[in-house]
Amino acid sequence: MQWMAVLFAVAAGVLNTVQSGSNVTLHKILGQPVWAAVIVYVVGLLAIAVAAPFMGVRLPAPGAVSHVPWWAWLGGAFGAFYIFTMLTMADKLGAAIFQALTVTAAIATSLAMDHYGWMGFEVHKAGIGRLAGGACMIVGLFLIAKF
Template sequence: MQWVLVAFAFGAGILNTVQSGSNTTLRKGLEQPLWSVVVVFAVALATALLAAVVSGQKLPPGAGVAAVPWWGWVGGVLGAIYVFSMMLMAEKLGAAVFMGLTVTAAVITSLVMDHYGLLGFEVRAAGLGRVIGGLLMVAGLGLIAWF
C-alpha cells in the first residue's frame, strides 16, 4: 500500500510542475497576475466543492473546526503566495530552475520541520543521511541552474 502513496506523491510533483506552465499561460492571457491567482483559486474551490459533494462528504462539525490550531488556517494564504510567485518567476527562471528552487527549499524546510516536529509533524531526526540528502539537493540545484 505504501507504493500507492509514493505514486500519488510522485504524480503530485508532476502536476505541480505542469501547473507552473498552466498558471504562467493564464497570467500572460489575463495580463493581471493577482487576478490570475484569483482565477486559479476560484477554479480550485469549484473543483474541491464538486469533489466534496460528489463524494458525499458533510460539513465538519463546529467542534472540529474550533480544534484546528492557528497554523492549520494559513495554508490558503501560503498557497496564494506560492502561486503568485510561480506566475511571476517560473517563466523568467525557467521551469527547471523554478521547480528546483522550490523543491530544494521545500526539502530543506521539511528536514527542519521533521527534526523539530513542527506544525504537528512527528519528530524524525535529521541524521547524517538526511543532511547529506539535503546537501545533494542543493548541489543538484546548482547543476540545473548553472549548466
C-alpha cells in the same frame, strides 16, 4: 510504504510543474497576475467541490474549528503566495530553475519540520542520510542553475 500514497505524491509533483506552465500562460494572456491567481483558486475550489461528494466528505464535528491552532489557518495564504510567485517568477527563471529552487527549499524546510516535529508533524530525526540527501538537493540546484 503505501504505493497509492507514493503514486499520488509523484503525480502531485508532476502536476505541480505542469501547473507552473499553465498558470504562467494564463498570466501572460490575461496580463494580470492577480486575476490569474483568482482564476486558479476558483477553478481549484470548483474541482474540490466536484470531487468532495465522491470522497465521502462530511462536515467537521461541532466545535472542532475552535481547536485549530492559529497557524493552521494560514495554508491558503501560503498557497496564494506560492501561486503569485509562480505566476510572476517562473517564466523569468525558467521551469527547471523555478522548480529546483522551490523543491530544494521545500526539502530543507521539511527536514527541519520533521526533525523538530513542527506544525503537527511526527518527529523524524534528521540523521546523516537525510542531511546528505538535503545537501544533494542543494548541489543539484546549483548544477541545474549553472548548466
